[in-house]
Amino acid sequence: MSVWSPAEVSVVSGSAVSLSCSFSSSSRVTSLMSVDWKFKPQSGGPAKLFFHFSSVAYPVEDERFRGRVKWTGSPSGGDASIQLLNATQNDNGTFSCSVRNPPDIQGNTAQTVLTVTPKRVSLTLTDVGVLLVCVVGPSAVVTLLLLSRICCCSEGPPALQHHSPIEVIAGEEYFYTQTQHKHSACCCYFKDSEYDEDEYMADKLHEHTITESQC
Template identity: 35%
Template sequence: MSRIWIYLCSALCALVLSGVYQVKGMEVFTSSELEAVNGTNVRLKCTFKSTLPLSEERTSVSWSFKPLGKTTAEMIFHYQEIVYPPMDGLFKDHAVWSGDVMNGDGSITLQDVQFNFNGTYSCQVRNPPDIQGFASEISLRVVQKVSFSEIGILAIAVGGSIGFILIILTIYIIVRVFRRRDYDKGVEMEDHRSKEMLRESE
């Protein structure tokens, strides 16, 4: 009877250790911070590695969002073989799938980002029995779009500076050229006088 218990305990320990190894095998990677211009599209990149073969049927990707100043997060996107986009709320028609689980990519794209998209986005990937306990997080900051007038002012300032430098360089080159000509003429006249004096002395 004791031998049976030893075999059962050994088998159970092997399963437990195997399970722990598999759990620790899932790795998820994202950038820690990201910046996007208001009204543009931004890709929230999430890549992962699993100790087990990936499968469209088994591998799942979940994204959650925690607004600035909030302590709780809400699920905004899920993928497992097919896309489960948000049907209502802040991210309806904004969050789209742009990943490829078979290549270890669980990314989504936020279209037409708004200022209320500021916050923390968490990517969690599962590939049972290989799971990932801690989601990888991205802090997104949405910034004001640069207006056309600001771009125009910047272009004028840069163009004006370059134009001023070119004018200074042109004046410098012209002055150098004229000074060189005057110097050459002076040398030529001096040579001519020297030759005339030599002729008169002969």
Template identity: 35%
Template sequence: YRQNWCIIKLSASCELKFFFFLLHDRQVSAIEVHTPSEVVAVNGSDVKLSCTFKSTQPVSDQSVTVTWNYRPPNSQAETSVFYHQGTPYPEEQGLFKGRVVWSGNVVKRDASITLQKVSPTFNGTYTCQVKNRPDVLGNHGEIDLKVVNKVSVSEIGILAAAVGGSCAVILVILGIIMGVKLYKRRQKEMMDIEVYSVGKSDLY
């Protein structure tokens, strides 16, 4: 009985040490991924989705894997956008076919991509996940992309004309108000002079 108790005690001790070993290993071998929280792009333009990372392990093209996924607005379903390990593997079908290029440099801890000729259908959340074994744990970056329509030259002209016209009207109104005030002030001064002159003549 005593021998069995020692075996059980030793087993529990080993499991506890193994647990702390895994916890320590998880803390040391955690990769950090950094991205902007939001990117705004003009409809029809190219936009870079920046993603950088920090790893406790040596970095090389073959050791690092980069995975980009896309999640449409108000949806939890994810679509593959891009994969890189030593060489780029762009999507060959779907929304992102021929629309994504590699803009990163793994050696410089850069896992960025560029979306070409974006449209409102590209709106959504993009996730950047980087692994560098044994650094496979850690966070992933998320970017909310918003594609907006370009303001045309005619719209800018109309807006400028509206603002300019409003300013002109305000200036005219201010000019009239100031003119009326000056006129009343001048009239009052003339009346004061006349009253003073009449009073002075009465004294003599």
């Protein structure tokens, strides 16, 4: 009995994978032909039988593979393959296939190392377009609003300037100086007028005194 299978098989997590097993017997295949599949985890431990076929596929009792193994072989065609559904990373390990066809029961065991890789997130063109709209759209709107506010502020009326009550604005300094000069001149004028009136009264009093003395 000769049995062979692929040395390595890779699959993405969540997908179905075919575990191929082919055989060639020196005897005609009969209903006594049987197939056994065993699994040895990548983490270590002994190989454990999880699938058996003999005329019919027996239900899988192993909790790890229950409901996930499908018989796809054809004994008459020398095919003892199975299909593993919904592969997970817990399925990483070595799968062994052995075939017996009495009286041809001496033969080798074929082994396949299965590697289950995580599912990669792929972006379609539509997904990229939606992502760009969601990210670039709001940014563009905010930019336009800021630009419109800047333009409105630059074209608006000049801001009123507030000055301190004691601050002298340009142009007021000359007016303030002239006003002070006028006030000083007025004061001086009135002072000069007061001085002239006193002298005048003094002169009058002096003349009156002289007149009386002459009399």
